[in-house]
Amino acid sequence: MLSIQRSLFFRWTLVVVWHFVLLMTETSGLKPEDKHLNPSTVPHDARLAEGNSLCSGRLEMKHQGEWRALNTKEREAAVKFMYARVACRQMGCGSVVSIAHRPNSSGPKPAWEVNFTCRGTEQTLKECSSATTKRRVQRKDFSGYSLEVICSESVRLLGESDTCMGSVEVKLDNGWASVCEDGFDSEAQKVVCRELGCGPPGSFRGTFRKGEGTVLSKQLQCRGNESRLVDCASSIHSNCTPVSGILCSYLHELRLVEGENHCKGTLVGKEDGEWRPISDPWAVTELKHFVDVCQKVGCADAISYSQIYLPQSQPVWSLSTSCRSYSGSSFCEAWSEEFSTVAINMTCSESVRLAKLHSIHRCSGKVEVKSGQSWVPVCDSFFSPQTAIVTCRDLQCGFPLTYHRLDNSGHFQNAELAWNPVFMCEGKEEHLMDCPSTNINTTEQLRQCGNTHLTCTERPPQPYITVHVQEEEVVLDDFPQVPESHRFAISCSLSSPYNILSIRLTHLTKPLTEQIQSAVDGRAIFMFPAAEDAHKGIYQCDYNYDFSSDIFSRPKIFTLTIKENNYARLVNWNSSCAGRLEVEHQKEWRPVSHQHSWGLKEAAVLCRQLKCGSAVSTRKEDKSTELTWRFYSDCNGSEHALMDCGAVKQWLSSSTVEVVCSGTLLRPEITVFSSSVLYDDQQQGVQLFKGHSFIVNCSVEPQYPGGHFSLIFTGLNQTHSRTHPAVNHSAFFTYAAADQAHQGNYSCVYHNFVFNGNFSSESQSLSLRVDVEFLNVMLDDGVLREDDSETCAGKLLVRPKEAWRLLSAESTVWDLKHASIVCRQLGCGSAISTSEIDLPVKETVARFFSDCDGSESALLDCGAVKEWFSSSAVEVVCTGETLTSPRS
Ligand SMILES: *[C@@H]1O[C@H](CO)[C@@H](O)[C@H](O)[C@H]1NC(C)=O
Ligand SMILES: *[C@@H]1O[C@H](CO)[C@@H](O)[C@H](O)[C@H]1NC(C)=O
Ligand SMILES: *[C@@H]1O[C@H](CO)[C@@H](O)[C@H](O)[C@H]1NC(C)=O
Numbered sequence: 065m066l067s068i069q070r071s072l073f074f075r076w077t078l079v080v081v082w083h084f085v086l087l088m089t090e091t092s093g094l095k096p097e098d099k100h101l102n103p104s105t106v107p108h109d110a111r112l113a114e115g116n117s118l119c120s121g122r123l124e125m126k127h128q129g130e131w132r133a134l135n136t137k138e139r140e141a142a143v144k145f146m147y148a149r150v151a152c153r154q155m156g157c158g159s160v161v162s163i164a165h166r167p168n169s170s171g172p173k174p175a176w177e178v179n180f181t182c183r184g185t186e187q188t189l190k191e192c193s194s195a196t197t198k199r200r201v202q203r204k205d206f207s208g209y210s211l212e213v214i215c216s217e218s219v220r221l222l223g224e225s226d227t228c229m230g231s232v233e234v235k236l237d238n239g240w241a242s243v244c245e246d247g248f249d250s251e252a253q254k255v256v257c258r259e260l261g262c263g264p265p266g267s268f269r270g271t272f273r274k275g276e277g278t279v280l281s282k283q284l285q286c287r288g289n290e291s292r293l294v295d296c297a298s299s300i301h302s303n304c305t306p307v308s309g310i311l312c313s314y315l316h317e318l319r320l321v322e323g324e325n326h327c328k329g330t331l332v333g334k335e336d337g338e339w340r341p342i343s344d345p346w347a348v349t350e351l352k353h354f355v356d357v358c359q360k361v362g363c364a365d366a367i368s369y370s371q372i373y374l375p376q377s378q379p380v381w382s383l384s385t386s387c388r389s390y391s392g393s394s395f396c397e398a399w400s401e402e403f404s405t406v407a408i409n410m411t412c413s414e415s416v417r418l419a420k421l422h423s424i425h426r427c428s429g430k431v432e433v434k435s436g437q438s439w440v441p442v443c444d445s446f447f448s449p450q451t452a453i454v455t456c457r458d459l460q461c462g463f464p465l466t467y468h469r470l471d472n473s474g475h476f477q478n479a480e481l482a483w484n485p486v487f488m489c490e491g492k493e494e495h496l497m498d499c500p501s502t503n504i505n506t507t508e509q510l511r512q513c514g515n516t517h518l519t520c521t522e523r524p525p526q527p528y529i530t531v532h533v534q535e536e537e538v539v540l541d542d543f544p545q546v547p548e549s550h551r552f553a554i555s556c557s558l559s560s561p562y563n564i565l566s567i568r569l570t571h572l573t574k575p576l577t578e579q580i581q582s583a584v585d586g587r588a589i590f591m592f593p594a595a596e597d598a599h600k601g602i603y604q605c606d607y608n609y610d611f612s613s614d615i616f617s618r619p620k621i622f623t624l625t626i627k628e629n630n631y632a633r634l635v636n637w638n639s640s641c642a643g644r645l646e647v648e649h650q651k652e653w654r655p656v657s658h659q660h661s662w663g664l665k666e667a668a669v670l671c672r673q674l675k676c677g678s679a680v681s682t683r684k685e686d687k688s689t690e691l692t693w694r695f696y697s698d699c700n701g702s703e704h705a706l707m708d709c710g711a712v713k714q715w716l717s718s719s720t721v722e723v724v725c726s727g728t729l730l731r732p733e734i735t736v737f738s739s740s741v742l743y744d745d746q747q748q749g750v751q752l753f754k755g756h757s758f759i760v761n762c763s764v765e766p767q768y769p770g771g772h773f774s775l776i777f778t779g780l781n782q783t784h785s786r787t788h789p790a791v792n793h794s795a796f797f798t799y800a801a802a803d804q805a806h807q808g809n810y811s812c813v814y815h816n817f818v819f820n821g822n823f824s825s826e827s828q829s830l831s832l833r834v835d836v837e838f839l840n841v842m843l844d845d846g847v848l849r850e851d852d853s854e855t856c857a858g859k860l861l862v863r864p865k866e867a868w869r870l871l872s873a874e875s876t877v878w879d880l881k882h883a884s885i886v887c888r889q890l891g892c893g894s895a896i897s898t899s900e901i902d903l904p905v906k907e908t909v910a911r912f913f914s915d916c917d918g919s920e921s922a923l924l925d926c927g928a929v930k931e932w933f934s935s936s937a938v939e940v941v942c943t944g945e946t947l948t949s950p951r952s
């Protein structure tokens with residue numbers, strides 16, 4: 065009742081028209097043509113083209129001999145509706161079912177633009193009047209819009225301004241007849257309202273004008289499922305009381321169109337006979353506002369909502385501002401006309417819903433399934449975990465979290481209904497209705513039923529994590545710290561009524577590393593034999609169910625830190641890898657007592673833990689009695705940390721433990737010296753110029769006296785080693801002239817005899833390259849040779865750094881002895897002569913300072929240069945020919 069009042073209020077203007085119509089029809093009565101118009105007589109100047117019948121299609125008019133679509137400049141739906149009413153009447157059809165004013169609908173030719181308005185009571189479009197001009201057709205209209213009209217064929221409502229109320233007439237072969245009150249039940253009303261596109265019948269049956277003047281009447285017998293009134297069984301009567309008026313629902317009609325089925329697609333609504341997309345300029349994004357829509361379009365729960373864009377701006381029904389706060393039981397009633405490109409895309413479930421009690425969470429509620437037009441609850445005593453899976457999936461709600469009997473949801477209300485479905489889902493079905501089902505058979509079973517309250521969750525919940533270190537469980541919130549070298553385990557678990565298929569542990573490093581294990585009783589344990597720095601960082605654990613292996617749960621994320629492990633140390637012997645063992649326990653450092661179980665296996669674990677290599681020896685050391693830690697072992701020697709295979713307790717003892725590991729000696733260093741180094745860096749090693757002498761220096765931090773160094777060389781085709789005793793913890797290995805054979809890797813090995821044993825320790829390897837292409841002396845005879853060959857006679861140039869410089873003749877030490885070093889270095893034989901030449905101008909030259917004896921293989925090995933200005937330089941002539949290549 066409320067909705068009718070509201071609608072009537074909104075439509076007070078129509079009510080005025082209604083009275084006006086009543087007045088008109090009361091006085092004039094029906095015209096005979098109205099009743100007996102023959103539908104097969106197509107009017108000569110108007111038609112509905114390209115529709116399914118004569119009663120639907122594009123409204124066209126003939127003008128100047130041409131049929132074209134008709135377009136009015138009028139955009140208001142209520143006004144356009146009047147053209148449609150007249151057109152339906154002129155075509156001999158019933159009432160207006162719907163109109164559409166769509167872009168790109170005017171057909172192959174541009175439409176006629178008309179400028180006349182209809183009141184709705186005219187018999188033909190021609191009678192509609194133009195207020196300002198006699199010209200009914202103005203011009204061609206290129207907008208592409210036209211008016212499409214659907215009229216009912218076998219029923220009409222008479223004499224009112226709105227299609228959805230009035231007195232009923234039904235079509236006969238040659239006109240219209242009234243309908244007998246007798247037999248016009250609610251089923252017949254349903255059929256009428258449906259055929260007129262007016263939604264469900266309203267509760268109101270008012271006193272509309274009777275079909276006065278009609279000669280014949282029809283008595284109907286409808287089942288209610290007929291789509292047209294003529295499909296109802298009927299008989300003709302000449303004398304019965306005609307039905308008074310009926311009212312179909314005034315509420316807006318809604319539909320979802322252009323989707324796979326009636327529960328998906330673009331939301332359109334009908335007002336004034338016109339279906340238009342519903343626009344939502346306020347972006348009502350909350351789905352709860354649309355729950356009602358799903359039920360109005362004959363579906364169940366709202367699953368999703370989104371805004372979409374129409375291909376072009378077009379007439380829409382726009383929701384008014386008051387709709388924003390809408391929370392009532394019917395979809396927003398206040399619509400206005402607008403042009404827009406925004407529309408609403410909705411998806412509803414078809415046959416199952418989660419009815420809300422208090423929660424507004426879309427994916428939680430009382431499980432109900434559709435039974436005809438109503439909804440029935442589902443009995444909880446037969447509701448299986450698999451059925452819960454399918455229900456959540458059907459509603460696109462993810463995964464079942466919980467389901468239980470809802471105590472405060474009232475009685476199970478399906479006791480009297482015939483259909484009490486029990487679903488027997490396997491869990492793999494897409495929709496609940498795909499599951500086989502049976503019925504509750506006995507009243508005993510029914511008595512035990514309660515309502516089922518189901519909560520689904522988008523993704524399965526996070527698993528539970530524990531980290532285990534040294535038999536202890538580390539609390540996750542405290543950022544688990546794992547001592548270096550120690551074994552640890554990460555346990556990932558969840559208790560769930562469903563089968564957890566696999567559990568995944570991902571270390572969020574670059575690149576990601578992940579481990580997957582099959583779950584056993586919802587749990588997986590990931591073991592790590594020895595913690596190292598690479599294990600630190602962020603981890604996540606998630607899992608999947610066996611019924612949807614592609615979707616993983618929400619991950620549990622945690623951070624693991626690796627802390628230094630320094631509870632054991634070797635002291636007193638100048639080495640961290642040899643000495644007396646001390647252990648820190650309960651914040652106290654104490655020696656470890658030598659008992660039965662301490663042996664090489666335990667020492668091996670200790671040496672590994674201290675990164676000291678392998679165990680060389682371990683023995684008992686006698687001392688005065690003191691408080692020690694006694695070590696209880698279960699080591700097999702392959703463990704990475706003492707406390708992974710042992711435990712300590714306090715003990716009074718006079719013997720302690722000494723351990724010597726193979727890594728006792730410190731690591732030596734290796735360096736290279738040369739007068740002429742091209743470069744020297746960590747990555748590329750050292751590069752020397754050919755011919756220059758070099759020295760390799762092996763040294764070690766002072767730790768123990770004595771010892772010796774071996775220099776191990778690994779070249780392209782040979783390996784050799786040289787050995788020198790350590791002097792001041794160093795040894796030098798000298799090479800007179802670098803050449804290609806010296807290219808390769810060098811490393812120093814330090815050997816010493818300590819603690820009754822021979823120990824050694826190797827340095828990093830150093831790579832050495834000898835450059836034969838770039839020399840730092842050359843002779844220039846001023847001839848530019850195309851073959852890039854070089855000469856054995858000419859002005860002498862040296863390159864102490866980047867730039868080449870002429871060697872200054874002011875170098876008084878310069879003589880043939882020096883020239884011979886140059887010739888040797890260039891591979892030009894021996895020196896014939898060297899002389900002074902004049903330069904045209906003063907320029908930057910290199911003055912040479914010597915410490916050479918003439919036998920050296922490279923000039924700058926035994927000399928140094930400084931830059932100065934001069935106008936004279938040195939020339940050298942060697943025995944050698946001009947060489948095509950000076951390269952070795
Ligand atoms: C209009 O109709 C023509 C022909 O039917 C079609 O090619 C064109 O894409 C349509 N335009 C729009 C905007 O729908
Ligand atoms: C159509 O008629 C309206 C009034 O009914 C008038 O305002 C308008 O100018 C007319 N248009 C044309 C193109 O004649
Ligand atoms: C209407 O329902 C009856 C049974 O109640 C059925 O026999 C008939 O085929 C249905 N008609 C239509 C059009 O669905």
Ligand SMILES: *[C@@H]1O[C@H](CO)[C@@H](O)[C@H](O)[C@H]1NC(C)=O
Nearest residue numbers: 329368369370372409410411
């Ligand atoms: C409407 O929404 C559904 C579900 O989100 C989606 O699959 C479909 O593609 C959407 N349709 C349009 C036209 O955006």
Ligand SMILES: *[C@@H]1O[C@H](CO)[C@@H](O)[C@H](O)[C@H]1NC(C)=O
Nearest residue numbers: 446486502503504505506509
């Ligand atoms: C009801 O009876 C049918 C036929 O005997 C049986 O298959 C079905 O399992 C019964 N339903 C229940 C819920 O027990």
Ligand SMILES: *[C@@H]1O[C@H](CO)[C@@H](O)[C@H](O)[C@H]1NC(C)=O
Nearest residue numbers: 636637638766767768769818
């Ligand atoms: C430890 O080093 C010091 C100094 O280098 C030396 O005097 C001492 O003898 C060393 N101790 C042992 C046990 O070698």
Ligand SMILES: *[C@@H]1O[C@H](CO)[C@@H](O)[C@H](O)[C@H]1NC(C)=O
Nearest residue numbers: 698699700701702703708709
């Ligand atoms: C030592 O024990 C560990 C388990 O603590 C085992 O994995 C390993 O195989 C054992 N090694 C030997 C050599 O027995």
Ligand SMILES: *[C@@H]1O[C@H](CO)[C@@H](O)[C@H](O)[C@H]1NC(C)=O
Nearest residue numbers: 733734735761762763764794
């Ligand atoms: C040899 O190398 C070591 C380590 O780099 C250094 O301490 C020492 O001084 C070097 N010796 C000489 C003679 O340069």
Ligand SMILES: *[C@@H]1O[C@H](CO)[C@@H](O)[C@H](O)[C@H]1NC(C)=O
Nearest residue numbers: 779780781782804805806807
């Ligand atoms: C490596 O050996 C080959 C032949 O075995 C020899 O020709 C070449 O000179 C050698 N290279 C060096 C750098 O010694």
